Amino acid sequence: MNIHTLLDRYRVDDGKRFRLKDHDPGDCAGLSIEKAEAKRLLADGVERLAKLQEVLYAQDRWSVLTIFQAMDAAGKDSAIKHVMSGINPQGCQVHAFKVPSAEELDHDFLWRTTRALPERGRIGIFNRSYYEEVLVVRVHPELLERQQLPPDLVSKRIWGHRFAAIRAHEQHLAESGYLVLKFFLHLSREEQRRRFLERLGDPEKLWKFSLGDVAERRHWDAYQEAYEDAIRETAAPHAPWFVVPADQKWFTRLVVMAAVVDGLESLKMTYPTVPPEKRAEYDKARIELEQE
């Protein structure tokens, strides 16, 4: 199986018929790869990504925005860590979006992420994003009350408005030279339980656990519905979702890596060349250096 057929299983670029239950969190595309083999494939990907990143930076035209969304313990942090391990930190910007600050709440919901968009030539990573505004805020509508919106604008229709705003925003990004790739790490409920228990039982992992995580888990079904709806409403060819099986970490990393590499390759970038009118000057510089 090549990387394109692999990715086709997980890419959603038209949400109309999308249903989360058609996607198995434990899927690994029939690959049963030895740990060493998975590591090698990942290292391969890291190497290709490093080369692509260099052209991206040199060419300085496109920006890449990768968005990571998932339930707790789905492996967002570790996917980000592994996928980005080989690339030049100068060309990469990671932002984690937490509970909004008072200043952030005093602005529209796209403000804080817009300020954090990657510059041209860079890869931006959003660990959570404006999608929280149709996920956690939808599951806990009381969060809307903290947003200081004029009361007339707060009704059941707000989610539809937010989806429309996100669609328009991502369309605008695509038309401005952003490659937008969105990842939902799809974890099963049972695997989340297992990982929470592992965190509770390991002094070196305990810091990752918070009591709030168990509280959120109680809203599992509401979250799954919110994710399904968000993907249905916002999947597009210029801003696809990848619904990545998350029960097996090695596979999650491979799919994310493949999607980022494939996305960058689709840009068909080349290194900038010397413009014809500058040729002569470059030749002069070369001769001067050679004769020194």
Ligand code: AMP
């Ligand atoms: P963590 O990523 O585990 O550090 O947790 C960050 C927390 O911030 C999560 O519980 C998110 O649901 C929450 N969060 C992120 N963005 C928003 C938002 N826009 N509104 C409310 N909560 C948010």
Ligand code: MG
């Ligand atoms: Mg957490």
